[in-house]
Amino acid sequence: DLLADLIAFDTTSRLSNLALIDHVRAYLAGLGVESELLFNHDRSKANLYARIGPSGPGGVMLSGHSDVVPADGQQWTLPAFALTERDGRLYGRGTADMKGYIACVLAAVPAFLARPLRLPLHIALSYDEEVGCLGVRSLVEHLRASPERPAICIIGEPTAMRPVLGHKGKLAMRCEVHGAACHSAYAPQGVNAIEYAASLIGRLGEIGTRLAAPERHDARFDPPFSTVQTGVIQGGRALNIVPAECRFDFEMRALPADDPQRVAAELRDYAERELLPRMRAVSATSDIRFSELSSYPGLLTGPSSEAARLLALLCGHEDFSTVAFGTEGGLFDEAGIATVICGPGSMDQGHKADEYVSLDQLAQCDALLARLVEWMRVPEA
Numbered sequence: 001d002l003l004a005d006l007i008a009f010d011t012t013s014r015l016s017n018l019a020l021i022d023h024v025r026a027y028l029a030g031l032g033v034e035s036e037l038l039f040n041h042d043r044s045k046a047n048l049y050a051r052i053g054p055s056g057p058g059g060v061m062l063s064g065h066s067d068v069v070p071a072d073g074q075q076w077t078l079p080a081f082a083l084t085e086r087d088g089r090l091y092g093r094g095t096a097d098m099k100g101y102i103a104c105v106l107a108a109v110p111a112f113l114a115r116p117l118r119l120p121l122h123i124a125l126s127y128d129e130e131v132g133c134l135g136v137r138s139l140v141e142h143l144r145a146s147p148e149r150p151a152i153c154i155i156g157e158p159t160a161m162r163p164v165l166g167h168k169g170k171l172a173m174r175c176e177v178h179g180a181a182c183h184s185a186y187a188p189q190g191v192n193a194i195e196y197a198a199s200l201i202g203r204l205g206e207i208g209t210r211l212a213a214p215e216r217h218d219a220r221f222d223p224p225f226s227t228v229q230t231g232v233i234q235g236g237r238a239l240n241i242v243p244a245e246c247r248f249d250f251e252m253r254a255l256p257a258d259d260p261q262r263v264a265a266e267l268r269d270y271a272e273r274e275l276l277p278r279m280r281a282v283s284a285t286s287d288i289r290f291s292e293l294s295s296y297p298g299l300l301t302g303p304s305s306e307a308a309r310l311l312a313l314l315c316g317h318e319d320f321s322t323v324a325f326g327t328e329g330g331l332f333d334e335a336g337i338a339t340v341i342c343g344p345g346s347m348d349q350g351h352k353a354d355e356y357v358s359l360d361q362l363a364q365c366d367a368l369l370a371r372l373v374e375w376m377r378v379p380e381a
Contacts, residue, residue, distance in 0.1 A: 002027075003103035003362075004083040007092035013067040013131045016044045020066050024048060024106065024125060031109055035123075038138045045127040047139040051148070052112050052121040053376070059120035060310070060376065061150040061337065062369075064102045064157075065129030065136070065328065068094040074353035089356040096345030100357040101156025101365060104344065108369040116378040122150045129328055132172065132294025136328045144335040152307045153332045156343030158350055158357070159323060161364045163311045164341040166322040168221060169298030169330055171260035172251040174291045175200060175267075177235075180283035181244035190242030191279045191286050194235045197246040200288070201230050203270050204250055207263055218255050220300075221322050226254045228263060249293065256298035256330075264290065297330030299339060307338035313375065314368045315342065323347070342368070 009020035025035050028050055035050035048066075053059065071080035071093045078084045080093040090100070105123060112121050127135035143149050157164075177200070179191030208228040210216075217224040228250065235246030252260040271288040279286035301307055303320055312318040325347055329339040344361035 002106050003090060003095065003100060006099040006103055007083045007094055008081060010081050011067050011094070011127075012070050013128055014070070017066045017127045018044065018046060021046050021048050021125065024102075027106060028109065028123075031113060033109065033113070038142055040127070040135065040138075045135060047127060047135060048123075048125040049139060049142070050123040052109070052123075053117035054120055055148065056120065057148050058151040059122060060372065061122035061124055061153040061332075062105045063124040063126070063153050063155045063328065063332070064098050064105070064343075065126045066099075066102070067127050067130050067135075068097065068099070069130050069351050071353075076353045078354055088359050090359065090362075091354055091356045093355055095357040096158045096355055097347065097350035098157055098343055098345070100158075100345050100362055101343040104362060104365040104369060105156070107366070108373065111370065111373045112376070115380075117376045118378045119376050120148070120150070121376060124153075126328060133296040133326070133328045133331060134294065136331060140331045140335045143332075143337065149335070150337055152310060153329070153337045153339040154311065155327050155329050155332075155339060155341045156365070157323070157325070157327050157341050158343050158345035158347050159321075159341055160346045161315070161342060161344060161361060161368065163308075163315045163318075163320050164323050165303060165308055165320045166220065166256060166300040167298060167324070167326055167329070167341070168226070168253045168255055169260060169296060170251060170253055170326050171264060171295045172249065172293040173264055174247065174249050174293055176289045176291075177246045178285070178287045178289070179242070179244045179246075179279060180286060182242045184240045184242055187242050189282070191244070191283045192242050193246035194243045196275055196279060196288070197233065197235065197248055199275060200267060200271060201233075201248060201250070203267060204228050204230060204263075207266060211258070216255075216258075218257070221255060222324055226252060226258045226260075228252045254298060256300040260295070264292075296326055296328070297334060299327065299329040299333055299341075301333070301338055301340055305338055307340045310375070311340045311342060314371050
């Protein structure tokens with residue numbers, strides 16, 4: 001029932017999440033749990049943060065994002081924003097990524113309240129995770145400054161309930177090349193923005209080849225090296241016009257040990273040192289501009305850390321792994337909150353038409369949270 005309520009809210013990242021947040025806040029208030037909201041600049045979206053148990057630092061935070069990717073343009077055979085149960089599966093946008101986990105957390109709140117806790121439990125819901133982990137940053141700063149910051153965070157991204165300790169970081173960039181137009185019959189008199197953009201993209205390919213060298217591999221990840229790719233390119237108006245404008249977007253998926261900003265810096269240096277002098281020798285107004293679209297750090301929690309030991313206890317084994325997709329975990333980790341990942345469902349179903357989570361996966365998540373309740377409770381005399 002909780003999941004049905006959550007799925008009914010269309011929280012696609014381009015829309016407000018406030019209706020869902022208000023619903024969760026009212027649910028928690030009905031159980032006697034207060035929560036606070038951290039709004040974006042125009043108060044159209046908010047993070048929710050709640051706390052149960054004793055005062056003081058430490059404890060465990062259960063964290064998830066409230067936004068989902070768009071359903072439009074996909075061939076859904078079932079309603080995207082209404083929960084449908086069929087053959088042991090629950091269908092709807094966000095069932096796997098990651099409202100199924102949020103529903104399990106909310107359903108477990110009465111159990112956390114039933115007896116005194118020896119450690120505080122923190123609950124965090126963020127916005128705009130799907131567009132670059134943007135919304136959670138104000139929550140991270142709030143927790144960073146708090147004397148009651150949690151010690152451990154469990155993010156419930158869909159891992160099929162496997163314990164996950166790491167993922168790659170990401171840097172997404174835009175490059176805009178401004179050249180000079182002219183008739184193509186006099187091409188040397190112009191500055192061909194597409195051709196200079198192609199030079200930059202070629203340099204990115206060379207960087208990617210270096211990053212893929214065997215000595216840089218980390219077998220814990222798939223693929224086992226940092227990657228660079230250009231995903232979008234736009235430029236030109238007609239074949240007989242030397243193009244004055246070209247724009248392309250590229251990204252780096254970086255192993256936690258690699259700094260993606262170094263790739264951006266190398267590309268900027270190549271542009272300023274080799275390309276711009278040639279461009280400006282023809283047209284002084286030529287330029288190459290870079291801007292960051294989004295970024296988040298990688299995550300690699302130590303397998304012998306307190307957070308990893310707790311997750312192993314909750315999962316019943318130490319078969320730790322990593323995931324290919326990114327999460328908000330690196331941001332929490334940078335704020336001093338050791339972070340691990342485990343949640344119901346699979347990203348094989350996330351972001352697709354007829355997204356679903358199985359009832360078995362939700363039951364496994366319920367069992368994990370029940371074990372967490374017992375671990376956090378004050379022992380009975």
